[in-house]
Amino acid sequence: MIGGLFIYNHKGEVLISRVYRDDIGRNAVDAFRVNVIHARQQVRSPVTNIARTSFFHIKRSNIWLAAVTKQNVNAAMVFEFLYKMCDVMSAYFGKISEENIKNNFVLIYELLDEILDFGYPQNSETGALKTFITQQGIKGQHQTKEEQSQITSQVTGQIGWRREGIKYRRNELFLDVLESVNLLMSPQGQVLSAHVSGRVVMKSYLSGMPECKFGMNDKIVIDKQGKGGTTDDPGKSELGGSGKQSIAIDDCTFHQCVRLSKFDSERSISFIPPDGEYELMRYRTTKDIILPFRVIPLVREVGRTKLEVKVVIKSNFKPSLLAQKIEVRIPTPLNTSGVQVICMKGKAKYKASENAIVWKIKRMAGMKESQISAEIELLPTNDKKKWARPPISMNFEVPFAPSGLKVRYLKVFESKLNYSDHDVIKWVRYIGRSGIYETRC
């Protein structure tokens, strides 16, 4: 298991050091600094073995988090734990920075003591942790016996992510379908690979211990219902269930509140949600993706010292919808001396420090097209190596789900309290963003 956990700043100074196992000595702290943080070359692996000691590291801005072990630990678990550790810290004090870590070092030690015991990760749900580890000292002294046992039963209980006795005057929930659409396209416009990775993020402000059921236009479910010919299709009555067609989901993963065996057997998504914001599910689709933009590049080398670049972007969605925050990034060679740009829409600038022309458009409706052309002057070089021509990348945000996913319903049942599904106010929002959206040129 994890033998020790260290946090360093960018210079390699230790901010937090917690050793859990006897086989990890103080010299491990230095070994990592010398061999990884101070190593000149690029880090070639997130797992490093130095003198029979294994170091796992991740970086958040310029902070290094390293877990150390001498055993054959579950590597996936160690990384998952490090990410979780970051989540917990952010939930407590915001951004993970040197300043914040130093300001909260007592708290961090307290957290590390709680969520990692002898190197074994323990309950690390912030909802539960915040009930007994607080920034303003410990409540411990003032708690009643009932409160104490409520805390412990929640931390160890089956529903470790939610506490009892939550009350809201207004029962409300927000569902965000956040998708990132990824594309790799050849210069000829052939889709080399495309997939959507989506997340359903839920903000729940619900009283009591509500039992929820979530439904979407999953092809497997719809097909099953179609065959069965059931009359009381829940899709009709509920939120935004207008889209008839269904989508094929390649794979999905769920927050630990979702009953996985139920999903496996019935493909229904039922759960008792954590309070506040959390990620209900992630999914991935590859079929019938709506690619919101198409990039058509044209690069011409005019002699040895000049390049002509022309890029057309076409928006491919309903004209009534508006895409926002559009940014096209056209890489330029390292020996670029000057660039002249003309674009029909938005603003374009050559950024020498980033070796790219950055073209920004605030808004663009569907079924439109726009064009940029640039002349790039090059310094003559005798560098034999050809310019690698990195792909043209794009960023944007669209108000629909490129996968075609639709929320059909989210039902809330709370039998003990007197509110019903109809009393809950529900909001759904779809946002499609570019993930890695690249066209080779």
Add this chain to the structure above:
Amino acid sequence: MTDSKYFTTTKKGEIFELKAELNSDKKEKKKEAVKKVIASMTVGKDVSALFPDVVNCMQTDNLELKKLVYLYLMNYAKSQPDMAIMAVNTFVKDCEDPNPLIRALAVRTMGCIRVDKITEYLCEPLRKCLKDEDPYVRKTAAVCVAKLHDINAQLVEDQGFLDTLKDLISDSNPMVVANAVAALSEIAESHPNSNLLDLNPQTINKLLTALNECTEWGQIFILDCLANYMPCDDRESQSICERVTPRLSHANSAVVLSAVKVLMKFMEMLPKDLDYYGTLLKKLAPPLVTLLSAEAELQYVALRNINLIVQKRPEILKHEMKVFFVKYNDPIYVKLEKLDIMIRLASQANIAQVLAELKEYATEVDVDFVRKAVRAIGRCAIKVEQSAERCVSTLLDLIQTKVNYVVQEAIVVIKDIFRKYPNKYESVIATLCENLDSLDEPEARAAMIWIVGEYAERIDNADELLESFLEGFHDESAQVQLQLLTAIVKLFLKKPTETQELVQQVLSLATQDSDNPDLRDRGYIYWRLLSTDPVAAKEVVLAEKPLISEETDLIEPTLLEELICHIGTLASVYHKPPSAFVEGSRGVQHKRLPARAVITLVKRTGLSGSNMGAGLGVAPAAMPASLGGAPAVGGGLGDLFDLGGGVGMPTGSYVAPKTVWLLAIKAKGLEISGTFARRGGIIQMDLSLTNKAMSVMTDFAVQFNRNSFGLAPAGPMQVLTPLSPNQTIDVSLPLSMSGPVMKMEPLNNLQVAVKNNIDVFYFSCQYPLSLLFVEDGRFYRQVFLATWKDIPNDSEAQFQIKDIHLNSDVASNKLQGSNIFTIAKRTVEGQDMLYQSIKLTNGIWVLAEMRIQTGNPNYTCTVPRIVYASLLHSQ
């Protein structure tokens, strides 16, 4: 209030000042001081001098202060064991506190204080906490047992904590169960042979129930523990698989990977023709692909594991090539791993896409990545024959870029392509020669020289080219020197007239001026060959070379199996067994995949042994128990080795001494002893008939009952003269394999009836299975590896042969005498591994792997894999 100020005090009299503050009356000041101490501790300053002062702050009702003091204690108790005792009282008191959080905190911290004297005081509180009413305290106490075991294992056993821990597996709280499982697994690891984690269907059921209810981390502990279980049959393993598959949808990648491990392992036991087996295979692909959308570090772990999974079960991901395409922004470690997997998945169906990608990668910035991409193109050419031409032209395009390391890498792989497809792509040689000057890496130079030597007759200026290398002969690396020597000798043999001078020059350089023994030896051999018999030299030097295989970088099968058992762990990231990087007793245990259920094996044998089919069909379930259970073969092998006088005569199979089969008292005076032999491809039964009766015996005849391999007498038994009393005659009875087949128990049992003028007598005897090994049992070398790889899932048996004092070559020679053929041999970590094949009379192939550790007196550890391959037989 910010705490960062504690990091900034660097005055000299600091310790002294802190001491004063720690002893202050004001609570706030005390707390501040302790914080400062902890901050100094973090940055590595020695604040152990403050030990008594800090411990004095321990008795407080302020929980935050208490936790800080505990933190200090954990760090320094070991260096101040005597003073650490001072803290014991407080711990014991805290373990009785009404607040469960404080009880748990005390027991958690006590376990971290690694002082022998303290552990004694720990036992009582720990015992109470293990039975605490609050699950939070119990789950903390469970881990504490593992801590205590790490300090003093004996104490834990004596105090009976292990039993209490085992009881906790049945606890009502899932988190207590999970921690108990984690603690037990850890303790069990340091006692490899103990039966600590006594996993049986009941406990497994409890674990599977807890699996649905506990935290993500607990699920990992439970799944990792489940993976060590061996289900008793395929039905049990299917039902576990069914209950584990829902975990594949968990958001935590580690839960997913641990579930994959359990499934990959238990799948081994499922019959391949089971519907569920196919379903399971299909279910595995999507979660594996999803892992690739996790954070980069997790992607890396996932990819290293996928690399193993693809080698073990290529069918799972064969349609998922695209997801392994490299993204421009991927970290380099992700890129390199993806590339590896792409090559493994390359096939005729997707080769066009793969090549287009690889060509793209070859223009990237990172040198290692580009090199690997170029190398990958070469490997595609070798792997997918149809793509070879396209690969070669892609490589030529890359050579035109003139980027130095790209050119060199391309030349190295083109050499391999020439080896694989001789006389096909020589047209490119001219282009290669143009780049001769730019080659500065030994590997590339050696490759180029090899090409020139190999195709010397088609390169007009081959002599000039090679001569140009010769100038700096002594500055070259050994690899280049050896290659240059061989190339020039080849050239000389092809164009003797013009190159006499050159060859003399290189021979003298190699033999006289070099201190590299390999080079000198090779030089002398060539020299003598050339001077004594040029024709023989030609035959040796220009001999046709064995083809190279595409699968050169596969992980050795037994290691692969072990790594599959370690999916998700560091071992699977390093691709090394835990023993290679873990110290001490942990990780020494080698894990293995379970053997496939017996029933499948029968079905496959039934298919393959055509003349056996009918017989086997009768009693399928029992049949392989004896054949698959290798002792029958193993015993035979042992005998073969034991052959004392056979060292000098490697040919001819082993014949056991005759044993008495039929006792005279049971057969009215006829005694029969005998043995079996295989001579020149004919199986013979050697019999000695002795007449111990008073009267003469005549009219001998023999008959066999139906038997497993259809053995039958090829002709009548030739006993020409009557057998007088007290006379013995020896008879050899040739046998054929054309008799009726029936499964026998044991498999090699033979029931014989002998008749004479007095009566009919029955006896049974057992023939060595080696009798059935035929002379043409040499498996095709090229197919061996592929077949081997195909089959490990099917059946495997392992046994040891003891006390064999032979080295691997002698052993292999000796076995060949009995028609056990060594197909390949390699040496891994001081072990010789012999890969062998045997063909039985009924067309069944047996593939085996034998490991021989040199110098081990007891000495052979043999790991044969018995495999029934219908493959060749059906062709």
